[in-house]
Amino acid sequence: MPLLARSVQTPLHIEVRRGAVADLGKILADGRISSGGDVAVVVGPGLGEQIVELLRPSLTSAEIFVTGGGTLDAALELAGKLRARHFDAVVGIGGGKTVDTAKYAASRWGLPMVSVATSLANDGIASPVASLINDGIKGSYGVHIPFGVVVDLDFVDNGPDRVNRAGIGDVVSNISALADWELAREVRGEQVDGLAASLSRMGAEAILSMPGDMTDDAFVTTLAESLISSGLAMAVAGTSIPCSGGCHEIMHATDSLYPETASHGELAGLGALFCTFLRGDERRFKQMSDCLARHQLPRTPSDVGLDADQFVRIVEFAPRTRPDRYTILEHLAMTPDEVRRKLAEYDDAVAAH
Structure with missing residues (x-):
């Protein structure tokens, strides 16, 4: 029998709008990624405190991790911390360095990962690739495509x-x-x-x-949608x-x-x-x-x-x-x-x- 179709990995949930970070608990529940908000939230040092304050009302069970990000060592360090307890998912919130660090760390233990972009610097927000620096050289590491991709236009507005x-x-x-x-x-x-x-x-x-x-x-x-489309193109091509x-x-x-x-x-x-x-x-x-x-x-x-x-x-x-x-x-x-x-x-x- 000829192969008439193929299966392609794509995010379960994609959302581009204002106020998305504040509604993250509802987004995770509606997407059946985490009904109770028992997730590891990874933020960068820049917007970390502001993001945490927005998340507290909707994600009371979340544990916050702050990472400098961008390096393989930082991703491995984060992966080690994720072993301390059970998490429904890993949520990476920030720019490319933070999101890629979270993607790699989540993939190490097979945890679902949700990418929440606060900037639109590159197409890593939805790709099955983490760009990380190792020994001074930036390399591309294959990871599982994010289960969810969220872009908060309020944060994009306020970014550089x-x-x-x-x-x-x-x-x-x-x-x-x-x-x-x-x-x-x-x-x-x-x-x-x-x-x-x-x-x-x-x-x-x-x-x-x-x-x-x-x-x-x-x-x-x-x-934002074009960057997400680029990530999906990479997922389709492998x-x-x-x-x-x-x-x-x-x-x-x-x-x-x-x-x-x-x-x-x-x-x-x-x-x-x-x-x-x-x-x-x-x-x-x-x-x-x-x-x-x-x-x-x-x-x-x-x-x-x-x-x-x-x-x-x-x-x-x-x-x-x-x-x-x-x-x-x-x-x-x-x-x-x-x-x-x-x-x-x-x-x-x-x-x-």
């Missing part, structure tokens, strides 16, 4: 504008990642998952064409490939060689624009460049404080960050001199837009 705008760069980079996936199919015969590609592309196209900015609820909601190509190789290389240069989403958007230029796709290049400029996101290395020598080194190092990937960077296999020449042409092209 630059942090939230970075999510735009991460979503837009899907266009470049999908072009790399198509290239890998043409050159190496790799299989492209049509459903994963569609989920990845829909969010990116929505953000590229949608008017408005981070002051507009409709735009912010679309951005890999980050639908949302991570040469753009993210450049991002990871920058993180490795020049830490703290810029955020994940800012570098992904910049990397995507550069890779799109390398492909010679003028229509997409103009569309992406206009979008990044409109939302005040970096488009050139100098925008994030990198000089030409540093960026040449980043592009040369980038393929080593994902040895299994085949992207435009591996395809062109440029020498440092070729990268330098392309970078000069790229800077001119950006300036012309």
Whole structure:
């Protein structure tokens, strides 16, 4: 009998609205994740106290854990603490570092995890991947996809504008990642998952064409849903490939060689624009460049404080960050001199837009 359908892991509950954190107890009960609120709530040091005060009325049985987050050691330390008692679920509330720490710790013991995003910096809020630093190098670790994804627009509103705008760069980079996936199919015969590609592309196209900015609820909601869609694309594909190509190789290389240069989403958007230029796709290049400029996101290395020598080194190092990937960077296999020449042409092209 032919296989007529497939099962795909997705969150049981997705909610994007204002006031979601205060209603978390009801959300967990309605989603049949925890009827009594016996959950481990993981928060970061920044918004921790404010979040705890909002949660107390609806989650009286919850235990609060504060984590610096962002490192494998922090995730393992949290996992050790979770063994102390039974929890229905782990709820990670905060930005990407806090959520990824909670995702990894929950997966260690097979606990359901609910992602509550207070910023829209990247697509990790709904992905089956935790990005954590180990020995100074950021790596991607496979985890169970969150059972629930909640975005509280009140907290997004109050968060740093630059942090939230970075999510735009991460979503837009899907266009470049999908072009790399198509290239890998043409050159190496790799299989492209049509459903994963569609989920990845829909969010990116929505953000590229949608008017408005981070002051507009409709735009912010679309951005949140686009980031969630990216996470689902990765879950469907069983890999980050639908949302991570040469753009993210450049991002990871920058993180490795020049830490703290810029955020994940800012570098992904910049990397995507550069890779799109390398492909010679003028229509997409103009569309992406206009979008990044409109939302005040970096488009050139100098925008994030990198000089030409540093960026040449980043592009040369980038393929080593994902040895299994085949992207435009591996395809062109440029020498440092070729990268330098392309970078000069790229800077001119950006300036012309």
